[in-house]
Amino acid sequence: MAGRILIVDDVATNRIVLKVKLSAARYETMQAGSGAEALRLVGQYAPDLILLDVQLPDMSGLEVLRRLKADPATAAIPVLMITAFPDPRTRLEALRAGAADHLMKPLDEQLLLARLRSLLRLRETEQELTLRERTFRDLGFAEGPALFETRSRIALIGCTRDEARNWKRCLAHHLGTASAVVVAREDALGNGAVAQGYDAYVISADLGRPGDGLRLMSELRSRARSRDAVICIALPEGASDSAAMALDLGAADLLPEVMGAPFAAQEAALRLDRALARKHRHERLRDHLTDGLRLAMTDPLTGLHNRRYAMSQLARLAERARSTGRPFAVMALDLDRFKSVNDTWGHAAGDAVLVEVAQRLRAQLRQVDLLARIGGEEFLVALPETGPEAAQASAERLCQAISEAPIELPEGETEPRAIQITASIGLALCDPLADSAPVEALIARADRALLGSKAGGRNQVRVFRHDAAA
Structure with a gap:
């Protein structure tokens, strides 16, 4: 990073x-x-x-x-x-x-x-x-109209209820449409109605014992209903060790513990407002993109991105790599002898294989990586900010994930009930500081390496090398 x-x-x-x-x-x-x-x-x-x-x-x-x-x-x-x-x-x-x-x-x-x-x-x-x-x-999809936003709800969890009540009084005139409520620690972690639906938490760093507030933040991050909430830690002046730890544990921001001091409440409210604005923007964008991309740019069988999305996104990844100077990698992956699966056991069996392979690939990749089905049994993978060693290790993991366990076939008269599938992978690496090749050329390199993988016996990874290509 x-x-x-x-x-x-x-x-x-x-x-x-x-x-x-x-x-x-x-x-x-x-x-x-x-x-x-x-x-x-x-x-x-x-x-x-x-x-x-x-x-x-x-x-x-x-x-x-x-x-x-x-x-x-x-x-x-x-x-x-x-x-x-x-x-x-x-x-x-x-x-x-x-x-x-x-x-x-x-x-x-x-x-x-x-x-x-x-x-x-x-x-x-x-x-x-x-x-x-x-x-x-x-790709031609405009963002839809902004939906009506409900008022943000902020839970105040102080070392004592009196401290939290004081925060509420100090923040009352600075929070705009957001509403703040005093919440006990045990209620924040409970399963009742009190614990539901908070957009943000303000937590004292020390809830009775040093570090208790940070432990509570970790607990909230581990729970689905509060995982994406804004969490701000309130700290006394000069508590740099706790402040550093809070940020490294994922606090959205740090707030002054004594909110009655001059300008402290305004500062706390401003920091909360900015963090909530980021949260709502991310949610709107993610929801909008998820809905639209699911319809327009997703392979309906596997749920992966399709070729149309992959090519546009890969161009963006390459553009970003050129601006940052950081390397990236492209893989062409093809299932070995897949035609025989359809010919021998039928298209339902072939579909089951493609769905399972997609799930195994997705499980091995990071959220920032690009994974797409671009043909019948062909997949494209792009790894942003990834050097040669990490890219080859990732390709080897994908190869192993596909071959390590048989894939079960759907119910019917098909025999056997499970079949072994392998994949061949061609890997092309790009260092934007030394290589200005367009996206199409990188894919062609990965395809050429894939042919080498097939010719070399299948179920393996081959890396494109300029000297070998020449």
């Missing part, structure tokens, strides 16, 4: 210290000493995240932030504001302008790295959803 980070600070020593820390964590870094230089580098290199000092020699950090957020090409880049002055008003102003967070100098290294990991995970999710949305629109 390591990415490219732009460090913007007018003090060279500060930039160097941050560069050393981030490089040790395997991040690629760039540096800018002014706002103008920062804007130029962002336009030229499109970093994954920006660390931006509030005070710069030519313009304020807030002005740089506003320009970035006003430009559609850079608006989605997370910006982490950094300052040496503890001013809650300035922090709130930065958050309202679109900053992902606002950290104090000297930076706590553990908390900084945890926040970076959290923001980059979120950015990766946003990019994947945006990629799918663009693919959907390119």
Whole structure:
């Protein structure tokens, strides 16, 4: 998940210290000493995240932030504001302008790295959803009208009920249409009506004992009804260890524990509102894409993507790889001697084999991987951000998953009741920094490697090699 980070600070020593820390964590870094230089580098290199000092020699950090957020090409880049002055008003102003967070100098290294990991995970999710949305629109499907949104429900779980009630009072005038209710810890984990339907949880980090709030968050994440809820952890000032752990465990954001302090309730409400807005946007987009793609771009037999979707999505994956410089892989997979299955046991048996093979392939791949049925017994697999060794290991797993157990045939007069199926796989690798081949050429390479796999005895993986092709 390591990415490219732009460090913007007018003090060279500060930039160097941050560069050393981030490089040790395997991040690629760039540096800018002014706002103008920062804007130029962002336009030229499109970093994954920006660390931006509030005070710069030519313009304020807030002005740089506003320009970035006003430009559609850079608006989605997370910006982490950094300052040496503890001013809650300035922090709130930065958050309202679109900053992902606002950290104090000297930076706590553990908390900084945890926040970076959290923001980059979120950015990766946003990019994947945006990629799918663009693919959907390119295929001619417009997003439907927005549905009426119900009021968000927020559960407040404090160390004591009095603390939670105080949060509710402080947040009352800042939450907009959302409603907040005080909930006991045991009710949040229960099965009754009280535990149902919360869009967000605000949880004290210490529910009687240190770390209890983080354990509760893990419990909620493990349960289907609360798995996708927004979970924010309320922490006292300076609790950097707990803050870092909360972010690494999946907290959507961190809130001030003392919400009666100046601007604290406004900040907490703003962070909650942004997290809920992301949640609702993701839900709308996922629902819309799921419904539309299921009808228009899904193979009706196996439930996998069809050729039409696969080609468009693969083009997007290649475009993204060229922009990030990260490798990806394409596989052509063909079931061995599949025609004899239909000829010997009938098309119902062939359909059963295809459905089972699709399930086995899906079980071995990541959510970000592309899996499609592009012909009768032909499948296409694309692995984004995957190098040669990982790609070959993945191909070997797919081959083994298909052959390791016989596939049961449907009820009828067919004998035998189960048959052994194998697959041949051709693998083509692409390093976009050294290879600008179009998608069609990559598929042709995978097909050529597949022919080698068939000729070599089937039930194996062959990797396309330029020297062998020549």
